[in-house]
Amino acid sequence: MKQRCFWVTDSKLYEEYHDKEWGLPIFDDATLFEFLILETFQAGLSWITILNKRENFRKAFDNFDYQKIATYPESKFQSLLRDTGIIRNKLKIRSAIHNAQVFMEVQQELGSFSKFIWSYVNETPIHNKFQKRTEVPATTALSDTISKDLKKRGFKFVGSTVTYAYMQAIGMVNDHTTNCFIYVEK
Incomplete structure (x- = not known):
């Protein structure tokens, strides 16, 4: 049996996410936006809740097409509020629309969101060497700065906790614990 990070439950969905996505460096703006939206919806909830609704989010939010989301009319906002397949939090839905607009502003200013977010680590993931759950932080000085x-x-x-979770998800930091089969000594 494969040894995984402490937070992975026996859910196949969780295992697949951990094994194939979490902590792998992502540089594609479309995928970076998807994770940004998912992490913001996750605030205050468990990640498995978001994973269980991820396909519903994809459908509801036009496959996370930030150009479409940025121009959602009030009628689309209202339909999202009624969509039982997603987290129906008025502030989070509004923020997804707003964040799509700001995301594109960053792209226009710097050429890509990827260039912006990865500049904090000089395009090189931080490889931590955590052995136990208690060593893995919820925030860091860097997540405070980025937030x-x-x-x-x-x-x-995009508080510091959400930002750190985002950094983990997109591979800016490798927080696979040293006993996890994915962890590789760097």
Whole structure:
């Protein structure tokens, strides 16, 4: 049996996410936006809740097409509020629309969101060597900095905890514990 990180439950969905996505470096703007939206909806909830609804989110949010989302009319917002397949939080739905607009502003300014977010680590993932659950932080000085910068640009629901979870998800930090089969000594 494969040894995985402490947070992985016996859910096949969780295992697949851990084994094939979590912590792998992502540089594609479309995927970076998807994870940004999913992480902001996850705030205050468990990640498995988001994973269980991920396909519903894809359908509801036009496959996370930030160009479409940025122009959602009020009627689309209202239909999202009625969509039982997603998290129906008014503030989070509004923030997804708003964050799509800000995401594109960053792209226009810097050429890509990827260039912006990865510049914090010089395009090179941070490889931590955590052995136990208690060693893995919820926030770091870097997530504090990125969170402040995101907020200054106008992003919503991007506190330091959400930002650190985002950094883990997109592979900016490799927080697979040293006993996990995916962890590789760097």
